Amino acid sequence: MGTYRKGNAFYKKSNRKNDDPGHRNMIIAITSGKGGTGKTTLAVSLFHYLAEAKNEPVQLVDCDVEEPNCALFLQTEKTGEHRVDIRIPVINPEACTFCGKCHEICAFQAVIMLPPASFIEVVEEQCHGCGACSYVCPEHAITENDREIGKISFFRYREPDDFLEGRLKVGSALQTRVIRELLEQVNSRGTVLLDAPPGASCPVVAVISQADYVLMVTEPTPYGLNDLQIMVETVRQIGKKAGVVVNRTGLDYAPLYAYLQQENIPVLAAIPFHRKYAEAYAEGMILSEAFPEIREMMQSIVKAIGS
Amino acid sequence: MNRKPFEIVILSGKGGTGKTSLVAAMAGFTGNCVFADCDVDAADLHLIFQPQLLKEELFPSGSKAVIDQQDCTSCGVCMDLCRFYAIQFSHGQYAIDPFACEGCGLCVVACPAEAIRIEENHLNALVYSHSRFGSLVYGRLGIGEENSGKLVSEVRKNAREKAVQTGADWILVDGPPGIGCPAISSVTGADLVIAVTEPSRSGWHDLERLLEMTGKFKTPVGVVINKYDLREEMSEKIEKALEQRKLPVLGKIPYEEKVVQALVEGKSLPEALPDHPLTGVFREIWEKIERMAGDI
Numbered sequence: 001m002g003t004y005r006k007g008n009a010f011y012k013k014s015n016r017k018n019d020d021p022g023h024r025n026m027i028i029a030i031t032s033g034k035g036g037t038g039k040t041t042l043a044v045s046l047f048h049y050l051a052e053a054k055n056e057p058v059q060l061v062d063c064d065v066e067e068p069n070c071a072l073f074l075q076t077e078k079t080g081e082h083r084v085d086i087r088i089p090v091i092n093p094e095a096c097t098f099c100g101k102c103h104e105i106c107a108f109q110a111v112i113m114l115p116p117a118s119f120i121e122v123v124e125e126q127c128h129g130c131g132a133c134s135y136v137c138p139e140h141a142i143t144e145n146d147r148e149i150g151k152i153s154f155f156r157y158r159e160p161d162d163f164l165e166g167r168l169k170v171g172s173a174l175q176t177r178v179i180r181e182l183l184e185q186v187n188s189r190g191t192v193l194l195d196a197p198p199g200a201s202c203p204v205v206a207v208i209s210q211a212d213y214v215l216m217v218t219e220p221t222p223y224g225l226n227d228l229q230i231m232v233e234t235v236r237q238i239g240k241k242a243g244v245v246v247n248r249t250g251l252d253y254a255p256l257y258a259y260l261q262q263e264n265i266p267v268l269a270a271i272p273f274h275r276k277y278a279e280a281y282a283e284g285m286i287l288s289e290a291f292p293e294i295r296e297m298m299q300s301i302v303k304a305i306g307s
Numbered sequence: 308m309n310r311k312p313f314e315i316v317i318l319s320g321k322g323g324t325g326k327t328s329l330v331a332a333m334a335g336f337t338g339n340c341v342f343a344d345c346d347v348d349a350a351d352l353h354l355i356f357q358p359q360l361l362k363e364e365l366f367p368s369g370s371k372a373v374i375d376q377q378d379c380t381s382c383g384v385c386m387d388l389c390r391f392y393a394i395q396f397s398h399g400q401y402a403i404d405p406f407a408c409e410g411c412g413l414c415v416v417a418c419p420a421e422a423i424r425i426e427e428n429h430l431n432a433l434v435y436s437h438s439r440f441g442s443l444v445y446g447r448l449g450i451g452e453e454n455s456g457k458l459v460s461e462v463r464k465n466a467r468e469k470a471v472q473t474g475a476d477w478i479l480v481d482g483p484p485g486i487g488c489p490a491i492s493s494v495t496g497a498d499l500v501i502a503v504t505e506p507s508r509s510g511w512h513d514l515e516r517l518l519e520m521t522g523k524f525k526t527p528v529g530v531v532i533n534k535y536d537l538r539e540e541m542s543e544k545i546e547k548a549l550e551q552r553k554l555p556v557l558g559k560i561p562y563e564e565k566v567v568q569a570l571v572e573g574k575s576l577p578e579a580l581p582d583h584p585l586t587g588v589f590r591e592i593w594e595k596i597e598r599m600a601g602d603i
């Protein structure tokens with residue numbers, strides 16, 4: 001899987017939609033500006049519903065690589081795993097003439113150099129593995145080593161590889177890279193559900209930009225509304241179709257509904273707040289398995305997205 | 308206190324565990340304090356603080372390569388070298404995917420036709436404001452922009468400057484969820500980390516990863532368990548596990564719908580319900596934090 005392309009790009013380029021004119025997959029990203037609104041609950045519930053329905057293949061991809069939680073809810077069998085590496089430069093001080101070219105080109109301030117002390121080193125935590133330093137080094141004093149930044153795991157829930165998880169190595173700051181590598185592995189047919197990380201910055205954009213439809217989960221509170229507005233702007237900028245699921249209704253914070261109406265954003269489902277849902281979630285249960293009314297909601301969400 | 312401001316970062320690993328509500332609830336007890344909202348993807352503290360804006364500054368939000376099509380000879384060298392798959396050939400020309408480009412500049416030096424340049428965006432914002440609780444500095448990420456880690460450092464740097472200027476005793480930082488670059492960036496150099504968790508399987512899973520991340524720093528850590536009564540056995544399990552790791556539990560907050568009601572009114576819980584038992588819980592948490600800070 002650590003397939004190398006011509007040159008030295010290191011992503012396996014496989015299931016990208018644009019490469020395959022005959023693609024038939026439908027990629028749904030499940031997002032929320034605010035954390036803890038119920039993204040994973042919804043993703044897992046939809047996945048279970050579709051996997052049981054078996055009308056077409058479905059795949060769940062946990063893209064919240066910093067804190068992947070889907071696996072806690074699913075009884076699966078792990079079928080494979082591979083490392084996500086970047087290539088970190090190692091500078092040979094014997095060959096180095098301290099010309100400073102590597103230090104100068106590095107956009108991430110990862111090369112520390114003190115010519116009077118004949119000291120030169122790469123700060124691995126800051127390095128993005130772009131290869132610019134080794135490219136510009138006139139002395140060929142730079143070689144590269146693999147450094148693990150995360151893992152991609154393959155699982156079987158109902159079908160082989162129908163659940164994938166990306167997991168950032170603790171301490172690494174390159175979450176977006178792990179997500180990109182993970183997205184190269186998605187199925188090219190059927191429905192693909194991407195459980196996105198919270199927020200609206202680069203890791204989330206990496207997920208949304210691969211999707212056909214964005215399902216935004218929010219809650220009726222001022223926080224929920226504020227973070228949804230940021231998410232809506234992001235989704236519109238990228239130009240994707242989107243709808244909302246309002247979770248924990250019952251508090252009925254009116255400005256949220258006013259906003260949704262004014263912006264003409266469809267509400268695909270409203271999940272009422274119930275202590276029984278919160279408790280079932282805390283136990284690690286799948287809501288669409290445990291509660292028939294949630295299963296019905298999943299059905300109407302799938303229908304609404306399909307039309 | 309006669310020393311430099313003491314900086315406390317509130318983190319959670321998992322989102323939605325109640326970080327921001329905890330910061331807001333403690334804000335009434337902190338005395339002379341500067342607040343920093345470092346959840347730059349979704350800064351929410353200002354919704355309760357309702358501050359008066361003083362100044363907004365734009366901040367670099369990342370660099371992207373741009374190909375000048377007139378000079379491009381379509382040799383494809385850039386595409387072969389790019390490790391981020393940021394260069395694509397479509398409709399007869401090479402183009403940069405701005406969402407994939409990390410702005411490393413390799414293509415710029417490699418292009419034999421000198422057709423590629425780096426452009427820097429300035430779409431991230433730093434906001435300075437004043438509120439009834441004290442100064443609030445927060446960040447606002449440009450839509451889909453990067454550099455959230457750098458923006459976090461910048462927000463903290465400015466909060467520190469403000470705290471030194473005003474002789475504040477404390478800096479309270481509402482941190483980002485997760486354990487990636489913005490979270491790491493919010494821990495570096497802080498004096499104390501408060502991790503907020505909830506008694507669910509995901510709450511514990513995410514707390515363990517967060518503790519592994521903070522374990523790479525020397526910063527001491529205390530834990531607050533929110534909504535602990537939603538699943539008391541799970542709360543007890545978390546407490547036991549923390550005891551084994553010699554990490555103090557600074558408080559257990561019961562589930563209370565009134566927190567959300569107060570939020571809808573734009574108030575912190577102690578403001579909305581000064582005599583509610585929960586207000587006492589938050590006060591005790593703050594007092595424990597003060598004592599912990601005194602021992603550091």
